[in-house]
Amino acid sequence: MAKVYVGLSGGVDSSVTAALLKQQGYDVTGVYMKNWTKDMPGFPCPWKEDYQDAKRVAVQLGIPFKVYDFQTKYKQLVVDYMIDEYKSGQTPNPDIICNQEVKFKLFLNAALKDGADMIATGHYARVKNGQLLTAKNKDKDQTYFLYIVSEDALKKTLFPIGEFTDKKQVREMAKKFGLVTAAKKDSQGICFVGQVGIKEFLSQYVKTKPGKIIDENNKIIGEHEGAIFYTIGQRHGLDVGGGLPYYVTGKDMKKNEVYVTTNLDDKQIWGREIKLTDVHWINDEPNAKKTYQVRTRHRAPLIKGTLNKLSNKTWQIKLTDEVRALTAGQSAVIYNGQHILGGGVIV
């Protein structure tokens, strides 16, 4: 039977992944990826407990356990990238980069080198003949984070959790297998900083200065702690007090200014056209004439749109409906029904 290396994160999904594959007769090895973590004051990173849970699951399943130390690479590829993107005014998505660079490159290659035939992770997604499909559990579907994974990598990947329609089933399986992670809470927050918010994290790396918050009438309505912390479409955390909520419509990193409106219909936060860069198609390039579905944030509703190729890496999407808060640096992912075609980074 094929040798599968399962990425064990110490969570319930990856635990059940390993258990199911073992039950199906695969020769399973559990691997904990030690990624870069930072202890923030008052928010100790929970990785040690996760690592011990991962190892305990391997013990409970009677499978070998390994640790891959990706700390240095992770810091370079994911953390530094994220900080740089924020500095330039973007709101990047660390999970997408982590999947692309760490799980489906570093981990896959290390596993293959160690004799694995395939890898598996606890993602809510499915693979069929090198195609990425949505998970049966629509609510938990994680394909938004997986659009950059290559076809070659997908052909060597198993996602058994994607077959479940309900998270409860996964927990029940974990219980049935007697796994220590059965009742463990789903992880929250940025993976490498634990429970801390992105603001506290960035504050450690980027010097910020207070700046003006300006409304749609060019009126200065307050002060912010640094434009870097604001995301277009964001509604909360402006501290300008009272009245209607404000929405971020834009920001100027050079001037360190944040622009807001109370008008939810403001044109600036609604958009119908999206320009994408760094476009990646998992299988073949899609047909520009067809109508597909587009997702601009994890769990955001799918919106119909047509594609227009501008250059190899640059595409344009025309949506049938306007969407709020198209955020530069986030990704737009293209779906054809349950099939994920690929996507790109919103400009």
Added chain:
Amino acid sequence: MGKIIYLDHAAATPVDPRVMAVMQPYFSEDFYNPSAIYLAAKKVKKDIEASRAKVAAWMGARPSEITFTAGGTEANNLAIKGVMSQFLAANIVISEIEHESVLKPAQQHKYKVVGVKQDGLIDLDKLEASIDSKTVLVSVMLANNEIGTIQPIRKIGQLLEKLRQERLTKGNKTPLYFHTDACQAANYIDLHANRLGVDLMTINGGKIYGPKQSGALFIRTGTNLKPQILGGGQESGVRSGTENVAGIIGLSKALDLVQKNHHVETVRLQKLQQLFFELINKQMPPAQIVGSVKNRLPNNVHITIAGQDNERLIMELDERGVLCAAGSACSASNEDPSHVLKAIGLSDEEAQSSLRFTMGQSTTESDVKQTVKTLAGLVNG
């Protein structure tokens, strides 16, 4: 799963039901603040003083020489900081295998570390050589928490007495105090302060079948400590804070029970320890005993098994109902290898293959047999 075999008594001991029983009234019936004036409170105060006298008696000390603390770590901190913060130019000498609660406070002052030999026992010549004219405190633990080795405290006491006499003749007025951390030893060893020759001694309720966060420091009359917790002046001003009455009552009862029985329990456990070692030798030839076999607490079995991942073994044993510990966790946990195992010459690999079993009152012969059998099954595959 059948019966749980608990072999981590160096980490925590269950509270003896007799201890629990005497503590019980102080949570609700006799909850009064011992400093209050009404008679109900005075009774509580009197009970604390009776407990103090009982603890003192086991140390051959006066009641006024006992200060209650919240556990062993606090008592060690008080002893070291309490002395050292009064002598800024002075230094403290400690052994290389002290507990972190001695090591870390010592590191905040001028300090010197004396190595141990491969058997885990302090080198007395090196100790003598380390003590200079400015040394004001020597701290050496009575028994080690990881490898169970018992240090020659009496000999160190005699050495320090000799050095004190020399200081007198030289006109050096710097005092030379001797502290011992007896947290692990109190179950099995006589704690008479004069016989040991110590000026300061730490005990911990959580290791002697008493409540956690209860502890005491013996402070010989004439050894002045700078208080580390300031407030209402309880414990003669050395340690402020409303007394943990139930904890104090429990600690003294626990000490009473273990000290009364320590000869009998030592003999019983020595037999089990010997059996443990014999069975390991027979069933797991690659396993090596860590630390001195002769000068060792009767409940401690510490081994290293080449090529084994101790963290996985602990989990495997746990799955099979055997609870034990490691001196040093696997490298992936990013923890520094145990300074104790390093001090006695173990490599990082050996340290990460080491397991500590610490027996206790509940441990039986069949527990030992079952444990070695289970472990051998895992190791020999």
